[in-house]
Amino acid sequence: MSISAPSAESRATALSFENLTVSFETEFSEVHAVKGISLEVYPGEVVALVGESGSGKSVTSTAAIGLLPSNANISGKAFVGGVNVVGLAENKMRKMRATEIAMVFQEPMTALNPVLTVERQLTESLELHGLAYGKEATARAIELLKLVGIPDPHKRIKQYPHQFSGGQRQRIVIAMAISCDPKVIIADEPTTALDVTVQAEILDLLRELKDKLNTGILLITHNMGVVADLADRVAVMFHGSLVETGTVDQVLNRPQHDYTKKLLASVPRLAAVDVTGTWTPAPPDPVSLDRELVLEAKNLVLEYDMRGTKFRAVDDLSFELERGKILGIVGESGSGKSTVAKAVLGLLPVASGVLAVQGTNLASLRPKESRAIRSKIGVIFQDPAASLNPRFPIGDCITEPMVVHKVGTRAERIKRAEELLDAVHLPRTVINRYPHELSGGQRQRICIARALTLDPELLIADEPTSALDVSVQAAVLEMIQELQSRYEFACLFVSHDLAVVDLLAHHVVVMKDGKAVEQGRVSDVLHSPQHDYTRKLLAAAPVPEPREQAERREARRLLLSAEAQQN
Structure with missing residues (x-):
């Protein structure tokens, strides 16, 4: 209470x-x-x-x-x-x-020096303030890493920031903040860049400390x-x-x-979640005979070549996405969500299996053919500021896909840009302004307009609202819903925000370590999960109601406790 x-x-x-x-x-x-x-x-x-x-x-x-x-x-x-x-x-x-007074910053990689070991960075403030030197400072640094839950602190203290995961880096930043026993800590968006499960761990840590x-x-x-x-x-x-x-x-x-x-x-x-696993799912939706599959994956395998060593990022993944539907892909960082989106966009080759857009297998296409297929795919990236060319006026940003694919005259392109500005509820007067003159939410609307320039059959949205404020996020999500119902494109929506996927998507795939652990209708998977991993994800997703959140925290504690006993 x-x-x-x-x-x-x-x-x-x-x-x-x-x-x-x-x-x-x-x-x-x-x-x-x-x-x-x-x-x-x-x-x-x-x-x-x-x-x-x-x-x-x-x-x-x-x-x-x-x-x-x-x-x-x-x-x-x-x-x-x-x-x-x-x-x-x-x-x-x-x-x-x-x-x-100490501060925990939003992005751990900008708060940590990439060329110094964790030991050097933790002992620096101890030595600077005359609290400990040499071996005594190192012992205190190891103690701090242990306190914030870094495994094998004796070994890992000699490593560099890039050798830790995002959640572990944030723990190191917290260890630095508490190293000199400050009376107050300012935590500036300490969990924004983290998955729900890692976020829950960091919040548990802050509460405990x-x-x-x-x-x-x-x-x-x-x-x-x-x-x-x-x-x-x-x-x-x-x-x-x-x-x-x-x-x-x-x-x-x-x-x-x-x-x-x-x-x-x-x-x-x-929405309310039943994590008991006793729920009986409703019968599957009847398969429509005239449904049009826009994207299909069968036994899909995607690999990264890391200096001659193959790293399998996605393993034996299958799903279907039909016209007029939104498919959400959720999971933690490293689960393979964005890797799937990259492969659909042609930025990563298919190692084996099938990845087909409107029945055409992307793995079997020549470069010229794949270019034609990609003209049917629109994409909205996570960071609107980074995905717009700062030297292009807004009109040129929106019509860039038309220029690349040699579609329309100059006048037709301007007319199309004006139509799309109307569609995303921005005044036509912004057509000659530059990205830096617009707010974050307005820039993301421009990115949505650009994604729709060529009337795509498929829209890829990779964390499109994670960099936005809640009210701006709500407006952008409402717009995606409205445009999707108007243009009836299929949408592959990649996110770690389960509430957003619950709001937008019709079906969902839950990924862990490159595999799909559970998939189906959102009303089934996110409201009555059958897999322990999905339950853990849902229990870790915070809700803006203190009593309900306390219940979720307890449910997550019980799930983790049961998992520890099994192992």
Whole structure:
């Protein structure tokens, strides 16, 4: 059950802001990023700071750790363990970092130095702050790796960041953050880049460390499931101001502000799940005689050639996707989801088996023939900023497939771009603007428009909403649904967000280590899973309701416990 924050009289805060205001001097005007916010984080408490991109969450946290750029103007107070860090001299602030306040960043590979061993990176702050040297520092580093759940810490401490998985790298970043026993940890989107199962492990770790070390945590996120799982209190930011604060139960179950209500309404919800395995599935859908198969895989094997050694990424996979349907492929990183999408796009050869688009086996095609087939396939990538050419105006970005496949005149291409801008609900006036002039959600709409330029029979969507805020994600998903029903293309939707797949897809394939462990209708597989791995995935997917999330966490604990006993 959620707890209310203790009064200021009962104990000191780990971190607090008093009327904090931050503005930035830009070439054209002054931008007010944070507008007089006041907030407290107590020892042993998790306060979630939520809101969309641009709301001021990260600027607030960066002010507390003294990392704002030189064009920032700061007023008000930010207390770290009783010391006001606003205006504090850089040499004093440097001494406070790691010992009083530490940060866990969103992307572990950018937070870790790729050319230094994990040992060097963990002992660096210990030596810098005079807490331990030499063998003593190494022993402390091994102890930290053990604390955050890295197996064989004595051996692995000598390795480099690239030799660890994404979840293990994030654990190392957390180990670095707690190395000097800080009073407060700022966790800035600590699980965004992680699978649901790895995310659940990181949240378990943060909860355990918070209780063990009595550290205050300021959690910055836009994932309401993570908030329900970890937070005690919630503060909602909108346009630089705090619009609502309260316990996690109050804010998520009884929101008062319209913006909070809108934010929560945008979160895709995973329907009730029966993880007991006692459910009897409904009879299969009758097979339509006139159904048109757009994509088919039979005993598909896909391999990567790694310096002469073959690594089998997909093994004996079979599925069917018909016109007008959406097939979701879910699983953890390394399960083979994106590898299947790459093979369909012709970016990876088929080792054996059949991968057919409209009855044509891609493995048997010559380059010229495969080019014609690829004109029937549209693709939406994960990161809209990286998939649009920054030097092309929007009109040229959208019509690029027409240019590549030599379709239409210049006038016809412009007309097609305008039609597609209408379809994705963007004004035609953006046709001459550049990608950097649009928001993340608008850029992803442009990517959807580009994918539909040649009226594809098949659309490949590889994690198309994972880089977006919840409300923008909701708008993009609604658009994919609307366009799919209008144009009736088949869609292969790759994702690790089970709630999104539940919302969009008709059928789903659950992959683990390159194999399909379970597949069928979404209503069967995601609501009444039969395989233990699917149950584990579903139990790890956080939901934005604290009590239900606590039940899921317990269900996941029981599943993992049963699995450990079997092994």
